[in-house]
Amino acid sequence: MTTSTVILIIVAVVLVLAIAVIAGVVLNRRRRISLSERDDSAAPTEAVKGGGYRAGGGISLSSGGPTTAAPPEHPAGERTEVEGQPGVGDDAAVPRDTERRGIVDVQLPDGGTTTEEPPAQPEAPEKPSEPEQPEAPEKAPEAPAEPEVPVQERVEPVPEPTPAEPGAAEEIEEIEPTAGRLERLRGRLSRSRSTFGQGLLGLLGAGDLDEDSWEEIEDTLLMADLGAATTTEITERLRTEIASRGIRTPEQARALLREVLVDTLGPDMERAVRALPHGDPADGGKPAVVLVVGVNGTGKTTTTGKLARVLVADGRTVLLGAADTFRAAAVEQLATWGHRVGAEVVRGKEGADPASVAFEAVSRGSDTAVDAVLVDTAGRLHTKTGLMDELGKVKRVVEKKAQVDEVLLVLDATTGQNGLTQARVFSEVVDVTGIVLTKLDGTAKGGIVFQVQRELGVPVKLVGLGEGPDDLAPFEPGAFVDALLD
Numbered sequence: 150m151t152t153s154t155v156i157l158i159i160v161a162v163v164l165v166l167a168i169a170v171i172a173g174v175v176l177n178r179r180r181r182i183s184l185s186e187r188d189d190s191a192a193p194t195e196a197v198k199g200g201g202y203r204a205g206g207g208i209s210l211s212s213g214g215p216t217t218a219a220p221p222e223h224p225a226g227e228r229t230e231v232e233g234q235p236g237v238g239d240d241a242a243v244p245r246d247t248e249r250r251g252i253v254d255v256q257l258p259d260g261g262t263t264t265e266e267p268p269a270q271p272e273a274p275e276k277p278s279e280p281e282q283p284e285a286p287e288k289a290p291e292a293p294a295e296p297e298v299p300v301q302e303r304v305e306p307v308p309e310p311t312p313a314e315p316g317a318a319e320e321i322e323e324i325e326p327t328a329g330r331l332e333r334l335r336g337r338l339s340r341s342r343s344t345f346g347q348g349l350l351g352l353l354g355a356g357d358l359d360e361d362s363w364e365e366i367e368d369t370l371l372m373a374d375l376g377a378a379t380t381t382e383i384t385e386r387l388r389t390e391i392a393s394r395g396i397r398t399p400e401q402a403r404a405l406l407r408e409v410l411v412d413t414l415g416p417d418m419e420r421a422v423r424a425l426p427h428g429d430p431a432d433g434g435k436p437a438v439v440l441v442v443g444v445n446g447t448g449k450t451t452t453t454g455k456l457a458r459v460l461v462a463d464g465r466t467v468l469l470g471a472a473d474t475f476r477a478a479a480v481e482q483l484a485t486w487g488h489r490v491g492a493e494v495v496r497g498k499e500g501a502d503p504a505s506v507a508f509e510a511v512s513r514g515s516d517t518a519v520d521a522v523l524v525d526t527a528g529r530l531h532t533k534t535g536l537m538d539e540l541g542k543v544k545r546v547v548e549k550k551a552q553v554d555e556v557l558l559v560l561d562a563t564t565g566q567n568g569l570t571q572a573r574v575f576s577e578v579v580d581v582t583g584i585v586l587t588k589l590d591g592t593a594k595g596g597i598v599f600q601v602q603r604e605l606g607v608p609v610k611l612v613g614l615g616e617g618p619d620d621l622a623p624f625e626p627g628a629f630v631d632a633l634l635d
């Protein structure tokens with residue numbers, strides 16, 4: 150063995166040993182890191198999960214029972230007012246039906262076929278000698294160009310008795326005068342009043358406001374759903390004005406608070422509901438077209454019915470379009486409202502294309518020269534995209550026949566911030582021109598009025614203050630703030 154071979158062997162052995170040592174060190178480190186990683190992650194997980202709370206028992210479960218197979222009951226009477234619900238694509242309350250479908254799922258009938266008769270209506274026996282239904286095919290030339298909307302095939306206008314028809318007049322209800330409604334319904338705001346107005350007045354009237362008092366004022370505004378931006382704006386203005394005007398007495402504080410709140414509500418915004426016709430419909434004028442949109446359960450159908458009553462009480466003729474075809478009961482509900490005020494109702498079968506129903510309603514309204522066509526739309530769809538598609542389509546299709554004068558977005562005041570999220574989404578889809586805030590009688594958080602207007606720049610035009618047929622009032626900032634503060 151030569152010297153060089155010996156050296157080579159020694160070098161090789163040294164190299165092998167070095168590699169072995171390095172590998173050992175690396176493996177050892179990895180193991181250590183891996184162990185410490187696990188240790189680190191274990192601690193926060195526990196902290197987040199438990200937060201120190203230990204449940205005393207398991208979650209109580211019960212059987213769904215046999216009722217799951219039966220068709221769901223209309224739970225309108227059981228609606229619970231749950232904070233933070235719903236989102237767009239959800240319901241505002243307990244879903245009334247199990248089946249959901251998007252417009253893409255709707256089966257279109259073959260051309261030329263007639264749709265099957267709708268299920269017998271409760272009112273049907275009372276009007277056996279109804280005039281013949283208008284011939285749908287006559288409207289074919291007026292149908293919109295959108296090929297997927299075979300209007301004349303899908304919609305079945307069902308004329309309800311009008312005031313002029315013999316035998317129908319006695320069924321039509323008397324409608325409360327619309328003037329001064331907010332004043333009359335003022336007591337319904339009492340729940341809002343107690344926490345919001347009285348809390349603020351108590352703080353401001355106490356005088357000598359320190360930082361804690363201002364924080365409390367901010368908290369009161371935030372808890373009443375006024376939102377951060379409006380709260381800051383109001384608080385800053387109150388601070389400035391109290392200092393510059395030298396407000397001393399509770400009366401002065403009250404007057405200032407009223408002034409600031411009313412100003413924040415934009416008293417100059419145009420709040421008239423655009424539901425009067427363009428010219429005289431009997432003389433070639435066009436009816437006003439009002440679309441009522443919103444998430445299901447917020448009170449769209451009820452609001453449409455209440456608004457019809459307001460118009461009828463004002464001596465106007467109204468036609469209702471039941472374009473909420475996702476739920477048969479919603480169509481029936483609107484038909485009942487129509488029947489009660491003597492308004493004709495145009496409806497499609499369950500699952501009919503809402504756009505075609507809306508189009509037919511507007512066509513029929515123009516033909517019969519009514520003053521206003523109110524279209525109740527569906528708000529429950531799987532997704533925001535589905536909702537956009539449908540509402541956008543309804544508006545586009547209707548606009549082929551007439552101008553849409555008003556798009557009323559119905560929001561449930563009891564859903565707080567979520568109403569705002571809904572408002573944003575709906576205003577992306579259609580140009581919302583007015584807001585109807587319903588169920589203000591059932592919340593202590595009337596402050597959502599401030600936030601919604603600020604966010605959307607669209608006025609609250611009407612408020613729902615109860616389930617009664619005439620519990621719809623115009624929104625008047627001064628009277629509203631007085632109701633909060635008195």
Ligand SMILES: Nc1nc2c(ncn2[C@@H]2O[C@H](COP(=O)(O)OP(=O)(O)OP(=O)(O)O)[C@@H](O)[C@H]2O)c(=O)[nH]1
Pocket residue numbers: 225226228245443444445446447448449450451452473476479482527528586587588589590591612613614615616620
């Ligand atoms: N307390 C109170 N209840 C209201 C008001 N407006 C509507 N409601 C009730 O809210 C429930 C839902 O109203 P709907 O008109 O059916 O709601 P919708 O948005 O049309 O829902 P769908 O019919 O499913 O499309 C009903 O029980 C109404 O009586 C209101 O201003 N105050």
